[in-house]
Amino acid sequence: IELNMLFDRLIEKINPETSNEIVALAYGQLISLDEVNDEVFSKRIMGDGIAIALTGNMIVSPAAGTINMMFPTMHAFGLVLDNGIEILVHVGLDTVELKGKGFRRFVNVNAKVKKGDPIIQIDREFIEKEGYETTALMIFTECNGYQITFSQEGVVKKGKSVVAVFAK
Numbered sequence: 001i002e003l004n005m006l007f008d009r010l011i012e013k014i015n016p017e018t019s020n021e022i023v024a025l026a027y028g029q030l031i032s033l034d035e036v037n038d039e040v041f042s043k044r045i046m047g048d049g050i051a052i053a054l055t056g057n058m059i060v061s062p063a064a065g066t067i068n069m070m071f072p073t074m075h076a077f078g079l080v081l082d083n084g085i086e087i088l089v090h091v092g093l094d095t096v097e098l099k100g101k102g103f104r105r106f107v108n109v110n111a112k113v114k115k116g117d118p119i120i121q122i123d124r125e126f127i128e129k130e131g132y133e134t135t136a137l138m139i140f141t142e143c144n145g146y147q148i149t150f151s152q153e154g155v156v157k158k159g160k161s162v163v164a165v166f167a168k
Contacts, residue, residue: 022163031052057124065113
């Protein structure tokens, strides 16, 4: 019985749904927000966060929470974690102009999602051919009293690579 309790505690510690880690929302290369070709993001007007130069086509939830907003054009969505942290995910720069072409969503507003759940699939080749940058941004619009530390560089794997951690 002692061993089982120890095992349960270990599982709790590594359970991604209870951890303080935020994972990459897609495959790609982390880049500094300073390098993003959009002043709203590079100057952190909406909040701090990370940017990923996409190499994949699937956008997944970076943490467990509730989808609280989905643009009709599917280029952006909001995620609220159970602890009140709010994240805006924005896929591509000026991609709102595509009016949803090249985007397919898997969830609706108010959907409960787990870390790594598919949210949006993009046709990256189409979006780039249309002349748009396919940088995905994860902006923390509400930190709810948490201190957030961001990863700054490296190749990231969707749903696996830790790109931010939060602590009170």
